[in-house]
Structures are given as C-alpha cells and as structure tokens.
Amino acid sequence: MPVAAAAAPPSQPVGCIPFGTAQLPPGVPSGGGRIGLTNLPVFTGDNAPASVEVRTPTTQFNRFSDFALVGRDLLTRPRTTGAPTAEPWRYVPMPECLRGRLAGISLDDDELVAVDDNGWIYTMDNASQDPILWNWTSAWGSPLWFSPGQQLPGENGNGWALSVSSPWDNQTYTDIAGRIHYVGLGKMTMIPALTGDGSRITFADPWLPNDDSYEIGGPLGGRFRSISLSAAGSTTFVMNRYGDMYTRSFDFDSSGSDSVFFRYSWESQAGKPTAPGLVAETIDRSTAAIQLPAPDWTHQPKIPGAITSAISVNSTGPGPGQRELRVEGSQGGVAGFWHKDLAAPGWEFTRTDAVRLGTPVDNPAADRSNDTLAPPAPWHLTGSLPARNGAIDGQVLMDIGLPYSVVDPRLLDSAGSHAAPSGYRLSVAHFDPAATSRKATVTAPDGTEIPVVLHTADGLRLFGTRGPGLDAEPRHLVGAIEVPRDAFDSRGDDPALESFVRDWMRGKQIAAITLSATDHDLVVR
Template sequence: MFHRLESRILATFIAAGSATMLRRGMLRRKNLKTLSSPADSAQPELPQSSGPAAGVPLVGNPIKGYGQFPLGLVAPDFGNVGYADLPVARREDLPDQVLFRSNAEGFNQKIEVALRGGELFVRNIGDTTWRCVPTPESLSGNIHGISINEDALVAVDTAGWMYTLSNLLSSPSRWGWIRAWGSPFWFGRGQQSPNTSPGKWSLSLIGNHTDRFYETSDGKRQPISLAKVTQVLALSPDGSRIYSLDPWLARDYSYEVGTPLNGRFQVHSLSASGSQIFVMNRYGDMFTRLDDFDIKGADPAQFRYTWGFDPRPAAAGALSHRLNPTTAPIALPSDDWHQQPKIPGAITDRISIHSTAQGSKQRELRVEGQHKGLNGYWHKQLFDAHWSFTPTGLPLEGHRLENPSEDSSTRTLAAPSPFAYRGELSNGVMLSVEEFSYASPKREVLIHTGKRHYPLVLHTIDGRLGSPLSMRMSPVKGQFGPRPAGLVESTPRNYAAAFELPKSTQRAAHSDPVLARFLAQYFKGQQFRPVYLKVTPARMRVLHSPILGIALALPRSVVDLHAVASKSSTRRGTLTA
C-alpha cells in the first residue's frame, strides 16, 4: 500500500512538473538527435521446472536457530553436539585435503564439506574421517553443486533451485535445511540460480560474529547487519553480468554487480566470501570488490548513508548505527573494483577466496597453478602486492589458462551498453550520458556549455529512491517489487544517485562563466549533488528533491533526458541490448 501511495504521489508531482516545464520551454529538444530507444535488456534463461523439492522444509526452526531464525542475533557455539552421531562415509573418492571453496568442495572456519554422487559429506577441520550430512530424502542424491561460506551452505539441483543448510558454525544438532528464498523476509517459495556450472556461481555471507565489520574507503569500521548479508552470485553465459540473489529481496534477477570496465569485462571464474567478490577472465586478469546490498547504499531501513566523508566515529554495532546520530553514516560512493597483480606463473581457472580474520579486507585469494614444475596454488592476502606459491602434489583440476604477463583485461570485452541519454540539466547546460551500464556503480558523464564540455561522475545505487518505503520489498510486480532484469520499458529502474564534481571541472570554471554559474547554483560548494533517477531504455528521469532522503518530485525539480544514438552503437551500426 505504501509503495503504491508513494508511486502515485511521485507520478502526480512529476506530471505537474513536466507540464510546467513544457509550458516554460524547459524541455527544449530542438537540437537533440533522438531515436527510438534500444530494445529491452535480455532476460536470463532458466530451466523449466515445477518448483523446488517439496520435501525440504520451507521454514527453519527458531529453537535450533537455523533457516530464517535467529539470523545473527545468536552467536555460533562452534560445538560438536551430534557430530559423533553422523554416519561415517563409506566412499573412496572423498578428498584428503580441501584447499579451495569450489562448487564440489569447500570449508568455513569450522568444517570442510564435499559433494560426491549428489550427496553431501562433512568433517571437522583437522579430522580425517568424513561423515554423511543429514539431507531430506527428496534432495539426497540430487545435489548438483554446493557453495559454503561462514555458517551457511547453498546447494543447487539440476534445475538450479537453491536450498540452504545453515548454522554450520554450531553443533550439528542445530543444523537444518530450508528451500525458501526471496521476499517476504526469506519466506519466498524458492528461486533458481541462473547458472549452476562449476566456477560460475558462489555463495557470499558476511557475518556479524565472524567478519564483524566492514572496512570502508574512509578508514572506518562500519557494523554489519544483525541479519548478516547473504547473496548468491551467478554469471550470465557470456560472463558480462553477475546476478546477485539475496534471500531477503524480491525474487527476481534484476539485482546485479556490474563487472569491471563499465560492465564489459567478461568473467570466466567467480568466487566470493564475506561480500568480497573475486573474478578472473580467460587470460588470468583478476579483480576484487567489496559489494553487497547494505554496504553499497541500498538499505536505508537498516543503515544511514552520506555522500562523501563524515568526521563522526563509526558505531560499535548495527543498532547504535541506526539510532545514534552522533555516529558516522556509511560513506558513499562504495567500493570499486580493484585490479589484482598478475600471477608470475602457470595457472588454471580454478580460483577461491575465503575469510582469514575479522574485517572485510581480511581475505586470502587462491588460484590453482604450477611453479617450477610443481602443482599447487598461488595465494596472497587481498591487498598484498605479491603472490606466493604452495606446492600440493595434487593433480590440477581446473582448465589451464593462457596467462600473459601484461594486462589483458580488455582482450575479451562484451559489447558496450547501447543506452545513451541527452537533455537539458539546467538553463543553458546540457547533460549527455554515454554507454549507461545500468549495473555499474559509476561512470563519467559530460555537461555541455555551448561548444564546450566538461566531465562529471555519476554514481548510482540501484533498487531504491529515498526512503525505506521505496525499497523493493513488495510482492507485487513493478518498480517496488519483482521486476525484469536490466533496463525495460515497462518498469523504470530506480536509483539513489549523485553527481560528483571533479577537480578538473572546478578549475575549468575559472575560464567559463556559464560553467561557473552552473556549478555555483547546482553544487552549492559541495563535491556531491544527490539526485534520484528513474531509468528506462527511452528515458532517464532526474529528480532533484528539495528534501534530503525523500525522492520528492516538485515542479521545476524534474529533468528528462531522452534516448539518443550511442556513439558506440553508431560505430557498430546496431542498437541491440
């Protein structure tokens, strides 16, 4: 109801504002080369299936504390009650060592797991004996892939349906399975992963009792949600899209983590741990990024955010962060991709990342490979400058990659985004947005004062406008509930956003009075100008709300940029999405 009311209020103000601007000539388009907008974005293709295995419970057990309960409110016990009762495995093909978090094996801070013949096996770290994991009959023998992180494991069947086994940092007597995924509040009927191929999907879970805090770019340690943050990340077939499936959010495929190079980098291998995402292409070029729903700025229900630096100290916990105004909001923009140094040796496409200590930067990267004729793995801490090698003597399981020493990240790129927009941002100042990659968190845009143009940076946070009421928690399809992937004409994609003023553009204002007047009026001496966006293939609507934290559209506060021919699309002679 609140979403529909907010939508109607916004529509009323926008309609009134647009009519006023048309009468005043503020939406002049005489000199704009417009065209029919690009096609809607392609949607992921999923196997036909009647649904997840009904024998797996939908709801967890609040007494044992698995499933939806009690999230991060109760610390794990790291106990072994019930461990000796697990049946001993009788298979000969279980591993002696588990060194990678893959879709067939993995580990957390307490246990190791392995998938063989569709069944799941477990042992405590340091044990040599594998044991059978109790699994519902309808799922046992039908598990196609797994991924474990922190206290949870996600298993997928051949149709991609996801099943969660949780409480894995506690005694086995407290473990349990659920099939639910998606809103409302992780009670959705379930969801399919769009990719179940090995090395193409991964579970990421950041915990408030283990990882404890985010280490943000402003040097602060910001608290993790009491509900933790869970997401399954899965690649599109060409590797240019990383779908983010969060069990708390709308049950769709519209949330993505934009790949490096404005969404054009094609990921070949993917691993994630504690909200740190690790990707590699076919030539051994690697990037990492801290990214989840909370830290990127998408969750105003639980967190406070601000554009730029805030001198206040970070809160000690999530509750005090939300309620205590003397503590610092989370600084935006959020983390960007960090290119990792090339590995000085032979590698395969088998990669892994795992948490090593408290804090979101405490991660170890591993890449299978060879050194001096020995099989093993390359490894380093997340922000170390150099790789080390550990021999294992084990056969290589990944596919050997060409790994030139030079940067080859642009050797395989997806086509540029076909979405481009242009319109009048303010009197006498035009704004052009080229290659708008809808999942990328930032891009350079240009403002034009006559024949001169200058860069700004446009930062975007997908999935909300201003208040928590605009978050996509409704079960009703639309901009506040489940929506299609990518950009589509039927459903605007909402963003909290900000224009950032580069120093080069500030300096240019000394010799351009039109630019100087615009910057003074628009940025008012600040580095960031917060706005809200509603974007379809045909239009980018910019809302300049007079009230902080609320996407209020008043007359004169709404600007429409219209689809124009993308320079890259013109060069290619096509406008396919």
C-alpha cells in the same frame, strides 16, 4: 513408436524441505562444535578429496569444517590446519528427498547453499555449529527470506558462490573512504553468479525479489568477461580467460541501495566519529554515515606460474580486508595452489599434490584485461536537470531514510523536484545501471559541455519483479553528480563550470539526486 517428450524442469524446489531457521539471522556466534558428528554415517568410498584447500562447487570449507560433493553425496569432516586430518568423511544429514539430487555447493560463515540439477537453491543453516543443529530450508527471497524458493542465476558451473557477512565472524567492513562500519543483525547474504557472456554478475539476495534484476557492476565498467567467480564475506573475486583478476567489496546493503536499514551519504564524512554499531549509526546523525559511491574493483597482481580456473576467496578473521585469495595451479609441475592476503603485493605457492579441480588457464605475464571486453551498454540517455529551488533532493531522502522507490512521485512533484527545468541537461552514453560510476556530460544553457561523473546505486524493491538492465519500465536509482576534483578546484578559470557549481551544485563538489531510467528516457529528480 513415438518418443516421449522430455519432462519440464520442476517449477519449485523439492517439497519435503522443512521451513528451517536459515531465514532467522544472525544465529548464534560460531563455535564449531562436534555434537552429533559421530552419529553421521561414515563415507566408505575412495574418491573423496584428501584435502580441501580451494573453494569450488564441489569442495568447500569454513574455519571448522570441510565439505565435499562426491558424485551426488554431500560429505563433511572437521577441518584441521597443517597435516591432513585423520577424521573420516561423513554424510551430511538432509531430508531424504534432497539426497542424491545436489549438483553444486557453496559455503560461507555459518551457511551452506546447495543447488540441484534445475538450479533450485537450498540452505543449510548453522554450518559453523554442532552438526546436531544443522538444518535445511528451501525458502529464499522477499519478503524477509520467506519466499518459497529461487533458482540460481546463470549457467556457469564455476561462476557462482555464497557470500555471507555476519556480526559474529566478519563484524565490520569499510566504505570508500576507508571508514569502518558494522554488519547488522540481519547479516549480509547473497549469491553472486556470472551470467550471459561472463560480464554480468547477477546476485540473488534472500531478502529481495526473485527476479534476477540485481547486479554487481563488473570490472572495467561492467565489460570485463570473467570465466570464474568466488565470494566470501562480501568480497567478490573474478578472473578472465587470461588469468587477470579483480576483487571488490560489495553488498546490496553497503553499496547505497537500502536506506530503510542503513544510512548513507555522498558527501565526505571527515570529522564525524564512527558509530559503535549499526543501530547507533542509523539513529545518531552526528556519527559518520556510509560514504558513497561503493568501493570499486581492485586489480590483483598476476600469478607467476601455471593456474587453473578454480579460484577461491575465504575469510581469515574478523574485520575488513581479512580475506585470502587462492588459485589452483602448479609450480615446477607440482600441483597445489597460489595464495595471498587480499592486499598483499605478491603470491606464494603451497604444494598439495591434489587432483585438479579446474581447467588450465592461459596466464601470460602481461595484463590482458582489455582483450575480451564485452560490448558497451546500448543505452544513450539524456534528461533535464530540474531547478533546485525548494526541492527535496536525493540526500534529504537518504537522511530521512526514504529511498526514492518507496516515495510517492507526487510528493516529489508537489515539492518542486521536477517542476521547472534548470536549463542544464545531463547526458550519459552507454548507461549501464549496474555500474557504480561513469563519465557523463552536463550541457549548460549556453551550450557549454561540462564533464562530470554520474554515480548511481540501485533502488530498493521489496515487492514486485522487473527484468535486468533497462526496458520500458522505469528503473529507480539513487545517485549523485560529481565534478572531478581538479576541475572543481580550478573552476574559477571556467565561467560555465563556476556558474554550474554555484547555481546548481550549491557550491559543492558532489550533489545527490534520484533518477528513473528506461531504455529510452532519463528523468532526474
């Protein structure tokens, strides 16, 4: 008899999930209450973890609760520090149509996300509150968390995580200059995930279109191939097959892409006071803006011992940099985890005797970060730099809160932004739009080549969809051209550079631009 064709994966999440409140941030301050806990059925199986110390797709924790996915059952119990808790594991309340379907979980701050076998994302809100307040929604994506659902990017089971920064728990973050800025009431929520060969980090944001087009540019110009990823409090943590590790503080909102709700500047904000909150920072132009470009990756020290692929980062308190890194491993044949504060110089080991969650990783003492690099981006682009007489430049658009992506290009045309060319041309090899900074070349009218750095941040797209990377559809970005400091300071020794700084950079080391890129063309405005 003929074999029946396999059923196609469902084109939407399961249908009984209520609308919920996960899309109404920021919620109330974390309290960790237990009202409703004793009403949850006790798990009587014998295969739940004795302790939860590493955050993986089956084990998660925040300050108040442990969560574990045991088979298809989602369990929880209060979290304690020190000795293992005597509290029993209990079943997490959820809509019945979702029970038995979950394939992975991730928790951060007051949100827990779970995915089913087909990658559909479900959010449980109020995870740092009393269990009686826990609730579920399948809503995710533009506009404003009201889209009916999204599937998890990527296919790596250990390569995705939920990241949440809230005004209650994390409170603040720092820009590239180390200046503090405040998290807004809308929080900063995303799910970064390894995609492709592990060198791409696609992120799903509940306020952005569900098109998998937004990425965190990975380490080493986006070519570092990761096998594991963890995230918490806008800190992303990755590791390759040789145990080389990098961390980065990054979110769509803090990286320069959302000038509707945030104020950015490519220029130094030295001498300006820090605003007391996001609203004040947005309104009061005398306070410091978020200085761009976004902070780059930090190369973490190697672990002096055996490790597995199970890596973890968690927030340890309010304020920037309050993160702890954990990597499952062993010392002297004893199972446990290696751990360090984000900026600590070395690792310590804690014994747990827990059942291994990850797979063993080759961890030589030498740095092997460059040994498995992905090929560079295939796009080589060049475009004319426009004359700047009377132009509306990128910094002006940022200052008035208008990202290029919502500005009618005809307005820019009428302002002279790309009328007559300046005689200078900008060229960049292997242009990866997900990368934050890369080397580029400005060619002067006399043919002299001037090395510069081209910074970019993705544009804001609330509606419509597009593919990742570059294609025939223009990708709109904000950016800046920067002359390296040493060259800028000695520009008097280079007539071509001195003329470029004087005539086009207007005497500054960094100049804001907007640009549109396709897979064959670059237009600078």
